[in-house]
Amino acid sequence: MDEMSRLTQKFYGDGNGAGWYETQMGKSPEYALKLFELFKQEGIIPEDEELEGFTLVDVSANRAELEVHLAVLLDRQIKGQEFVHSPKVIAIDFLGKKEGEKEDGSYDRFVSGIQPEKIPNLKNVEFSRISADARQLPLAEGSVDVLFDRLGALWYSVHDKGGGLRRDKTFLELQKIVLEILKNYARTLKEKGKIIVDATQKGMYLNQVKSEKSTAVALSEVGLSTPRGLQDLEDIGLRVKFVGKGADRLLVFEKVDKNK
Ligand SMILES: C[S@@+](CC[C@H](N)C(=O)[O-])C[C@H]1O[C@@H](n2cnc3c(N)ncnc32)[C@H](O)[C@@H]1O
Numbered sequence: 001m002d003e004m005s006r007l008t009q010k011f012y013g014d015g016n017g018a019g020w021y022e023t024q025m026g027k028s029p030e031y032a033l034k035l036f037e038l039f040k041q042e043g044i045i046p047e048d049e050e051l052e053g054f055t056l057v058d059v060s061a062n063r064a065e066l067e068v069h070l071a072v073l074l075d076r077q078i079k080g081q082e083f084v085h086s087p088k089v090i091a092i093d094f095l096g097k098k099e100g101e102k103e104d105g106s107y108d109r110f111v112s113g114i115q116p117e118k119i120p121n122l123k124n125v126e127f128s129r130i131s132a133d134a135r136q137l138p139l140a141e142g143s144v145d146v147l148f149d150r151l152g153a154l155w156y157s158v159h160d161k162g163g164g165l166r167r168d169k170t171f172l173e174l175q176k177i178v179l180e181i182l183k184n185y186a187r188t189l190k191e192k193g194k195i196i197v198d199a200t201q202k203g204m205y206l207n208q209v210k211s212e213k214s215t216a217v218a219l220s221e222v223g224l225s226t227p228r229g230l231q232d233l234e235d236i237g238l239r240v241k242f243v244g245k246g247a248d249r250l251l252v253f254e255k256v257d258k259n260k
Pocket residue numbers: 017020024059060061062063066092093094095132133134135149150151152153154156157
């Protein structure tokens with residue numbers, strides 16, 4: 001087992017996380033292509049001429065395999081378009097290890113776990129990695145078009161290793177955590193920017209969603225409800241919808257102007 005697998009296993013134990021590591025890692029190219037096509041189809045990734053300064057961030061990217069694939073797909077899509085500000089793909093994760101840790105908790109160096117073996121040459125797209133906690137994103141206000149969280153900070157903040165809701169907090173406390181994270185994510189979004197949450201493991205619920213009321217119910221069933229439900233989302237300027245079908249269904253929170 002390599003160092004990263006060991007660290008990941010240490011972080012998640014033998015529960016869900018470790019299982020995910022074994023089964024999902026190798027599937028990234030197929031998943032990236034499916035996701036990219038869905039993003040194009042839904043206008044989440046726009047046409048070339050609207051890609052000026054476009055910024056896609058994954059807030060829990062692990063080793064960033066998926067993000068490298070997405071960056072390559074985006075790069076290949078662009079044909080002869082010149083940009084003042086190139087489209088960007090940014091992979092964020094707090095995974096890594098502290099070197100030279102002292103008793104008082106200080107340490108000499110933090111080595112990021114986001115180290116894909118190989119970053120291909122990209123002509124049109126800038127790819128970067130940041131070691132950070134998604135709950136305190138080091139990103140400027142209004143700078144992000146697409147913020148992607150697949151089984152990441154949102155999921156792990158409210159679920160335990162077995163996949164159920166954490167039992168060390170009350171339901172209301174968990175709802176407040178979700179709201180805080182969404183507020184922090186929303187702060188970084190441009191107008192019409194989108195938070196995309198992949199909750200495929202609960203796809204069976206998302207399949208059923210049809211009305212406003214069931215949207216709130218579905219959010220609650222995937223552990224992403226907030227204390228005052230859709231009202232909280234409206235207050236922070238987020239409108240929620242679902243895209244994709246079946247197990248590929250994704251949750252989209254779109255930033256809208258609250259006053260319109
Ligand atoms: C199950 S993996 C999913 C990785 C990737 N999103 C994917 O779907 O292939 C969960 C990842 O979320 C990261 N993570 C969990 N909570 C986080 C947080 N608060 N901030 C940054 N990363 C976080 C973990 O370090 C881990 O790499």
